[in-house]
Amino acid sequence: MAKESSLLPKMEVLIIIIFFIGIVIWAFDKCGDTKRSYSEQANSDTDVVEDLINRNVDAVELPPEDSLGDLLPPAATPSPARPASPAGTGYAPLYVTIDGLNLRDEPKLSGKVLTSLKLFEEVAFMGEVTDSTEQINLGRITPDEPWIKVRGRGHVGWVYGAGVEYYKKKLEGAY
Structure with a gap:
């Protein structure tokens, strides 16, 4: 019986370590998704600004x-x-x-x-x-x-x- 009781704390520690590793992996993946969405949003904002500038420049014809x-x-x-x-x-x-x-x-x-x-x-x-x-x-x-x-x-x-x-x-x- 002494062997069984010493095995139980080792299993608990192993489960806790696996749990924390899973959380760390999930957090890194979540941060990568957020970074990608910010990058995509920045690119679309740049496109919108360039479109507005081009539309503003082409507004009216100049005289010859x-x-x-x-x-x-x-x-x-x-x-x-x-x-x-x-x-x-x-x-x-x-x-x-x-x-x-x-x-x-x-x-x-x-x-x-x-x-x-x-x-x-x-x-x-x-x-x-x-x-x-x-x-x-x-x-x-x-x-x-x-x-x-x-x-x-x-x-x-x-x-x-x-x-x-x-x-x-x-x-x-x-x-």
């Missing part, structure tokens, strides 16, 4: 390049960094984030002011951005942004990049 030549002064030809969309396919709407943002004929502070834009006013991104960035003091902030070519209020010109955004929101710290 010939009709823009009369609007631009000869000095307003800086080298563009990258076009937003293929020429003639459309434009992306941008919104003014600084009340009284100046639309200039050249991408620099000394450029002639063509008009002033109101807060949340929609302008058309013309597909050109300057190669370099510039730091401009806007009040409590000094962003380092490029100049962006836009069309607004019947003029085609340049605005400071911190002054426009894809969403209607006021730039905090600028006045």
